[in-house]
Amino acid sequence: MNELNTYREKIVNAGLKVTNQRVLILSILEHISHPSADDILQEFRNRNRNVSIGTVYNTLEAFVEKRLIRKLETEGGVVRYELTPDSHFHLYSREDERVEDYFDDELLALIRDHIESKGIKDFTVDEIRLQFIGSFTDK
Amino acid sequence: MNELNTYREKIVNAGLKVTNQRVLILSILEHISHPSADDILQEFRNRNRNVSIGTVYNTLEAFVEKRLIRKLETEGGVVRYELTPDSHFHLYSREDERVEDYFDDELLALIRDHIESKGIKDFTVDEIRLQFIGSFTDK
DNA sequence: ATTGCTGCAAACTCTTTGCAAGTTC
DNA sequence: GAACTTGCAAAGAGTTTGCAGCAAT
Numbered sequence: 001m002n003e004l005n006t007y008r009e010k011i012v013n014a015g016l017k018v019t020n021q022r023v024l025i026l027s028i029l030e031h032i033s034h035p036s037a038d039d040i041l042q043e044f045r046n047r048n049r050n051v052s053i054g055t056v057y058n059t060l061e062a063f064v065e066k067r068l069i070r071k072l073e074t075e076g077g078v079v080r081y082e083l084t085p086d087s088h089f090h091l092y093s094r095e096d097e098r099v100e101d102y103f104d105d106e107l108l109a110l111i112r113d114h115i116e117s118k119g120i121k122d123f124t125v126d127e128i129r130l131q132f133i134g135s136f137t138d139k
Numbered sequence: 140m141n142e143l144n145t146y147r148e149k150i151v152n153a154g155l156k157v158t159n160q161r162v163l164i165l166s167i168l169e170h171i172s173h174p175s176a177d178d179i180l181q182e183f184r185n186r187n188r189n190v191s192i193g194t195v196y197n198t199l200e201a202f203v204e205k206r207l208i209r210k211l212e213t214e215g216g217v218v219r220y221e222l223t224p225d226s227h228f229h230l231y232s233r234e235d236e237r238v239e240d241y242f243d244d245e246l247l248a249l250i251r252d253h254i255e256s257k258g259i260k261d262f263t264v265d266e267i268r269l270q271f272i273g274s275f276t277d278k
Numbered sequence: 279a280t281t282g283c284t285g286c287a288a289a290c291t292c293t294t295t296g297c298a299a300g301t302t303c
Numbered sequence: 304g305a306a307c308t309t310g311c312a313a314a315g316a317g318t319t320t321g322c323a324g325c326a327a328t
Contacts, residue, residue, distance in 0.1 A: 017302050017307060052310040057293060073212030078292070091262050100262075107253050114246050115271070122277035123230050131268040132254070138261035156282055156327050191285045196318060217317070
């Protein structure tokens with residue numbers, strides 16, 4: 001229950017009205033990794049809860065605007081979402097749709113320092129995104 | 140004319156048949172920055188040359204498979220393409236659809252070295268992609 | 279001659295939008 | 304009760320596919 005209140009808080013703090021759909025969408029974003037809008041719709045069905053696909057998109061878009069979550073663009077052309085992360089990067093498989101998080105604060109600091117000391121002409125950096133494309137060697 | 144022959148060569152070397160459409164598409168990729176499929180179609184029209192949108196997509200997909208070009212996923216959901224680059228990064232505007240190249244070999248080396256020395260568990264890196272999201276301060 | 283490519287149109291997928299009814303604050 | 308949100312359905316944008324005819328090797 002405590003968890004649910006955290007979601008409500010986040011939504012209130014973002015200046016949005018709290019609805020069941022929004023709380024559940026936030027919750028799903030916490031429990032499924034990088035879901036697409038359709039993944040979220042399916043998860044509502046799995047839990048016997050109702051939502052329309054339009055609402056899912058509307059809500060996700062509202063969350064993105066409020067910076068509660070962010071979009072990931074993928075090779076497959078489907079947009080995926082994730083809770084706004086403590087900085088991390090992404091590993092993309094060349095072979096399939098797999099996406100994994102990769103945490104490396106050291107690397108992030110390295111890039112940040114480099115950019116800060118050097119600067120980019122005519123550009124102010126707001127966010128750093130880094131992806132590694134390659135092959136997963138586990139399983 | 141020499142330029143055109145270079146395009147033909149690239150296509151032959153990729154094991155694809157040389158057609159006027161393909162040569163022109165390669166040429167457009169060289170002269171327009173990060174075009175979408177539709178940008179390419181428009182450019183054919185500008186030059187009074189004919190192509191169908193299906194062919195544009197087929198060709199781009201063939202080129203991507205042969206690694207002649209690569210896809211860029213953008214916030215807007217439209218896929219853009221570019222000639223397979225000497226490594227560089229991308230600057231994305233938070234406000235509009237603008238995308239610029241950013242060259243920084245030093246930074247690339249930094250990231251590469253870091254990854255090589257440290258390694259990523261269960262993952263082999265094939266390609267590094269880095270984007271900076273922020274604001275253009277020129278103009 | 280064989281294989282691959284083009285053009286066209288139809289189909290598909292993902293996402294957005296308009297609006298009436300319902301909810302939240 | 305004012306403002307916002309939902310659900311639904313329809314529309315829109317971008318991309319993919321099937322196939323007959325044509326072109327490249």
